[in-house]
Amino acid sequence: MNHNEIPKLERLRASLTSLIALAEAKTIEADPDGRTMAELEHDGDLPVPIMDARVQLALLGRMIEAQPVQDGHQLVPMEPTEDMVIDGFEAASEFRDSPECAEMSGCQASAEAARICYRVMLASARGVHLSYADGELVSKVPYGAIIERVKGGA
Known part of the structure; x- marks a missing residue:
């Protein structure tokens, strides 16, 4: 903030x-x-x-x-949580299997996989679970489940 x-x-x-x-x-x-x-x-x-x-x-x-955090920064755990590691690894793996990755050189693909893993791990630290699909990061939680939770359901 x-x-x-x-x-x-x-x-x-x-x-x-x-x-x-x-x-x-x-x-x-x-x-x-x-x-x-x-x-x-x-x-x-x-x-x-x-x-x-x-x-x-x-x-x-x-x-x-709370003490404000510089723009472009966020507070995260000192050690990644299990969810952070799993989400990051899965998103990077999904990217590696994508057509976008196949079009890149090995170094470019590795760098992009690392960036995706990092962004997904940071989101996971905030409780937002993402995955990589169709060339972009998307929520793992279906929209209907979010609406149902907001309405007071499960």
């Missing part, structure tokens, strides 16, 4: 806080037993979207308070 993003994140935090408050008010209003938010939470009846929004709000707060 750079310094220019902080005001945007502050506005996002304010909006998210307002939306959570509204969702909590509507949840309390709709509860047939007239429980408070604390009681709903204690009983394990807090709606998943509200829990998710609270987590996002906490993460957003940490992002705002």
